[in-house]
Amino acid sequence: MxxxxxxxxxxxxxxxxxxxxxxxxxxxxxxxxxxxxxxxxxxxxGNKARKLEYSVAEALAAGADTLVTGGAAQSNHVRMTAAAAARLGLSCVAVLTGTEPSTWEGNLLLSEMLGVQVRWAGSVDYAGLNAAITEAADIARQDGSRPYVLPVGGAxxxxxxxxxxxxxxxxxxxxxxxxxxxxxxxxxxxxxxxxxxxxxxxxxxxxxxxxxxxxxxxxxxxxxxxxxxxxxxxxxxxxxxxxxxxxxxxxxxxxxxxxxxxxxxxxxxxxxxxxxxxxxxxxxxxxxxxxxxxxxxxxxxxxxxxxxxxxxxxxxxxxxxxxxxxxxxxxxxxxxxxxxxx
Ligand SMILES: Cc1ncc(COP(=O)(O)O)c(C=O)c1O
CATH class of the missing domain: 3.40.50.1100 (Rossmann fold)
Known part of the structure; x- marks a missing residue:
């Protein structure tokens, strides 16, 4: 690798x-x-910054133009992935568990400020969320993007x-x-x-x-x-x-x-x-x-x-x-x- x-x-x-x-x-x-x-x-x-230094390098080496990831609505990882994408001129799609809340606050608000495109996955478990992230990457690919998937939480x-x-x-x-x-x-x-x-x-x-x-x-x-x-x-x-x-x-x-x-x-x-x-x-x-x-x-x-x-x-x-x-x-x-x- x-x-x-x-x-x-x-x-x-x-x-x-x-x-x-x-x-x-x-x-x-x-x-x-x-x-x-x-x-x-x-x-x-937060700790995700050090992790992103390596996973985003892998994305760039693969020629990606879009980071696709996911987590809970209050995911620190999603917020920092959105920031990394912004810094490097990449797009960022985040699949989040649950449905859209009436108030966008904390990490969710910051992720939106950082330009993330949010998709709501509804009530899914860990495996279901990773499947929804893969699906979001497939959609991005069909739309002509070059997605790179970071699994739930960037693990x-x-x-x-x-x-x-x-x-x-x-x-x-x-x-x-x-x-x-x-x-x-x-x-x-x-x-x-x-x-x-x-x-x-x-x-x-x-x-x-x-x-x-x-x-x-x-x-x-x-x-x-x-x-x-x-x-x-x-x-x-x-x-x-x-x-x-x-x-x-x-x-x-x-x-x-x-x-x-x-x-x-x-x-x-x-x-x-x-x-x-x-x-x-x-x-x-x-x-x-x-x-x-x-x-x-x-x-x-x-x-x-x-x-x-x-x-x-x-x-x-x-x-x-x-x-x-x-x-x-x-x-x-x-x-x-x-x-x-x-
Ligand atoms: C603030 C914070 N601390 C600790 C952790 C745990 O990190 P790891 O997933 O590498 O165990 C996370 C992960 O979501 C986090 O956001």
Whole structure:
């Protein structure tokens, strides 16, 4: 496969200490860090920018003039694919689940501003949405376009290579890193990091409830990404925390809410309910149980800010208990043990 890359992201992203958050957790300065992939640029940033650098390069190499992809109406991936298309003078078609809402907000509004052509797929599952994306590409082809398909959420081997490069960048910034904590949906970010770092034990993926087969998928994708990048097969076995899913994908959790408040009020760091708050909740749970490894621990901030501005989450974001508003909450202590152990 091609490993060409087109520059779309602002790189390297900063690595910043989180000593005030660490202090709340009884950790010494220099133990907790945040890798700011929310600052990758490309229409408000996020992990998809690094993935798009490789998948869009593949599209250009194939002579495509139209990117065809899809996801949920609030897909961060669709927003950033639309931005990449605009930057490169390509068209972008997005197939979205559900029907057109009465109000276009958050990622959906931004995708429209970026010029995406939206098709509504109705109530379809993951496989049904990928089929609808393929169908949209066929229609574009019949209309004389040269489409390139990015599957749901941009999950592809080419995309995973973006996080192989990110791992190399991170290792350069923090050579003795002991653990990276990241939110998992497709698991591509997790897999790419593992491939780049060479060891599953250095990455804790936090399952956000997007796909049920992560524990099988991540090692497979990591091995494929390592092979494609010319690196050895990663050692160890995959680490996954499945205790933060709560009611399911995109359903906010109380532990996520505590994590969101704590990060905001100790570090001025914004998280959102779907991915990063759940990942931070996992990090906090591991820290309070003394389950973090010795050495520097990095929280990968994968972005997702537009979700903060949709009405759906507004009430949840505004209804913290009054005591929590006045005083940052103590670290949440979920009743169950995380599945990952150290
Ligand atoms: C903000 C954010 N964080 C994390 C993820 C998870 O990334 P991956 O699909 O590579 O597991 C996504 C994917 O949708 C995302 O939008």
């Amino acid at each position: 091609t490993v060409e890359r087109v520059a779309l992201a602002v790189l390297p992203t900063p690595l910043q200490p989180m000593d005030r958050l660490g202090e709340q957790l009884g950790l010494p300065p220099g133990r907790l860090w945040v890798k700011r992939d929310d600052l990758t640029g490309l229409a408000l940033g 592809s081997l080419a995309g995973d290579l973006g996080y192989v490069t990110a791992a190399v960048e991170l290792r350069r910034q923090l050579p003795d890193l002991a653990l990276v904590v990241t939110a998992d949906a497709s698991g591509g970010t997790h897999a790419g990091l593992v491939a780049g770092l060479g060891d599953h034990r250095l990455v804790l993926g936090v399952d956000t409830g997007n796909r049920p087969d992560l524990l099988d998928a991540v090692p497979r994708m990591a091995a494929d990404a390592a092979r494609a990048a010319g690196l050895p097969t990663p050692t160890g076995s995959a680490r996954l925390d499945r205790e933060q899913i709560g009611g399911g994908y995109s359903q906010p959790t109380p532990a996520g809410r505590h994590a969101l408040d704590l990060a905001a009020r100790t570090e001025g760091l914004l998280l959102e309910p779907v991915y990063t708050a759940k990942a931070m909740a996992s990090l906090l749970a591991h820290a309070t149980r003394g389950r973090l490894p010795e050495g520097p621990v990095v929280f990968l901030h994968t972005g997702g800010y537009p979700e903060l501005f949709i009405g759906h989450y507004n009430r949840w974001l505004r209804t913290a208990p009054a005591a929590d508003r006045d005083h940052p909450p103590a670290v949440a202590a979920p009743s169950t043990e995380p599945t990952a152990t150290w």
